[in-house]
Amino acid sequence: MEKPNEVLMREALGKRNCRDPEAESHQFRADEGENKEVLARLAWEEAFWDDLEQSYGSRPVRRDTEHAETKASWRKMDLATASQKAAAAAAAAAWSEDEEDDDDPDREALRFRKRWNYIWSEHFGSFEDTTLIPPMRFTDEPPVERLYPSTTLQIFSAKVAGIGGGFQWPLDVFGLVAIRDSVDENRNIIFQRSRDECQTITGEDPYLELTGPTRAVVLWDPLTIEVYLRVKGPSELEDKTLCFLAEGMICLDRVNSCLLHETWTSKYSTMEFTLGHINASVEATISVRVVDGSWPDGFHGQFVACLVGTHWFDEVPAFYSSTSVDDKEIVLLSFGDEKVPAVVDGVIELSRRVVSVETTSKLKVSVNAWQDDNNAVEAWEEFSAKERGRSFGTLDVGFCKMDVIVGWSLVTDYPEPRR
Template sequence: MASTEEQVFLGSRNLPYPGANHPDACADWDYPEDPGDGRKAVEAAELHDQPARMSTSDSDPCEIARRALDLMFPREEDSDDGWSTWSAREEGSDDDDDEVDDGQGGKGVDDCSAHEGGDYEEYDGNIQVVPAKTNCPGELYPKSEVEAIDRKWADRFFKQIVEHAKLCDEIMALGDDDDTPFPPSPMKVFPEATGLCILGLRTCHHRVYRTHDTSTTPSTLGYREPSHMLQIFSMRLSSFEPTYPISVYGIFAIRDYLDRRRNYVFNRPRDDAVTIEKQDSFVVPLCSPCRGMYVSDKALVEVDLWVKKEGDESDDKQLFSAYAEIDVRAEANVMFYTRISGDNCNLDLKFKVLSESVEAVIQVYAKVDHPHHVRFTAFSTGYDDYPHRGVVLFDDKLFGDKKMFQHIVAVKANEELHVYLEVNGSVFQWTFQDEHVGAVTSPDDSIFEYGQFFVRVIFAPKDCQ
């Protein structure tokens, strides 16, 4: 069993806990609605009465918290409060780490210098890049509130980490024969303004990710050479709405290091809101990103979701409006189960950062004479342990002379990509591999019973280097 210290440390980095014999926590999205619900589920089992053992005297929960906060909330060396880390803040000593995290895993790097739209100002002969625009609300807060705001933010996040660690510890104590899934770990959700925002530093997330720019990233960007790529598998909404179904609209976008503009994986206007049924486990249907998502160690999640009500837009209810950071550091090829907690609901994500991967553009053409409900799914090495838990490409009724859709996924270099079609209880498979022309394997003629289907995959078609 992982110690409490290990769990808090892993939880602070959004890592799943080492429990190979436990089921896939996202397989059927059988998550508790919140940690309290999960606790009720395990209270019926016989648990240890004693608290979790601490391995050393250094495993004090407060010390663990400070270490986690140092990882998740690095402090600026020249901050007004005189401390550069949370450990130093508690102990009253200065930290000797004089590097500044640029929000992208680098140290002391000015993000804006690599993008258009920056204004250049000269100070004492040195060129400093200052973003031309920003929607950062930091200037609306007095600098005297920096300490209190960051402390409140850190305390809230730490409580989520500890609650998650305790629940995981209880689940692990049930033994290998128990099939209770682990809950999603908390994501690093930014408050409206952080201390970095209030101090006007260029390392605040608004400036690093240029959140004032709400345009869409160009679809022409991408790399031919294998890179670390983000693949989002599922997004689940656990709403506290009293009645169902509910209609949801809004955006969910990723801003990565290749280009800070929005790359949508969910984008529904109000007149095209998606209806989520309770029996569907609140899984939100995702759209294809317009290009692959490249992540060295961090990326920004931007979410703004609404519930459509009867009447006009003024009656609608906002579920989420937040920025959260995906922080995987060097942990590639690990499945992440994370949660963005809100006042009215939770948003649970399943994603993975695949090392040495390329874009794969999947194009599907169909001619169907009779209506059928079809489901297209993509699966490749590193996705999951079961093919039909891969990336859902299309899940709807299909009918007509033509139906063409395109979906972009990340695939590890030189690995096979399988595309599955499920229709009327039958499953058909195409297999593709980079540097092979056409499909390596295709369905037999029995597929013509349902229609004509043509699937094509293009690997790494772009190169912006």
């Protein structure tokens, strides 16, 4: 038999853990049916909020006044709907492998899709949706609430580091690589090609030609890199999956901005990413416009961005990475002598144009032009980081003079549901 003080302690703990006032008033009733109903309701509620807290670190709240209605509806989510979501998420997590298709190259990627649909689809739309948040969001207009420089993820390169399953170089690949951050949980595309415009990669040059991100990537849990690459065959029926994975990244605090190297293996291939953890950073959006002359036929060219002068504490031990991101190149556009860059109203169409810049560093934008390894010409400009506004510079390679414009913006790290 329990002692009186033990009974009091048990009841007090039960009341403390009971978040629903109505449930609290019924919790210790003698009616067994009511008790079961209340306890089930509490269990669903607890599972739902545990799931959200695990994903966000706290309850997601949008701080933008233009989305006040969305924020209100998020907080007033119907408990029954929440319970269904939590139950579905739990069912997905416990999904039996026997129910999977044995031909699927990576079952965990399928589970990720199912979990995403169960947990996020109500607020962030379809699994295939791409982010609607544009770059240069606060370049001209300040944010409603005070924002500060954020920790962001720089994407330097992505390559197919190894192949198996009968695949042989070269490979004509198509598909997508995307990153999902906690701001809107939608795809931020960094590589995407259709079957008709596949990229040929070789063992000597296995790097994907990246085209993103379209906005700065917030380095805050949860963050997932999603890869779905296929190899083009003689016909569509003979296309094969090369890589199918969805991998989460643990976002650790670091004293210095530094390089990160991530390697993930799927059933038939290994992907290797070179990334940058950029502390106290802002978003830079780069555009280049020809103002005099033109790019001549027969000349190779490459536009590159990099950070210089990032804050670095040599005396602080570096865990996980001790390599500075200084001078690590981000290829904005690269083309051979047979391909002159597309120009619309003088503006060169860059493959990539969004870069994260530490506020204490500078952004260096350069162009290289050469013809058959001869007559190489280089020009560059450096820009001090800003929280908003624009910076202007000029690249002059003799035969062509170009203006460089950098739009600066702070980055929000608050969740922004679509619905």
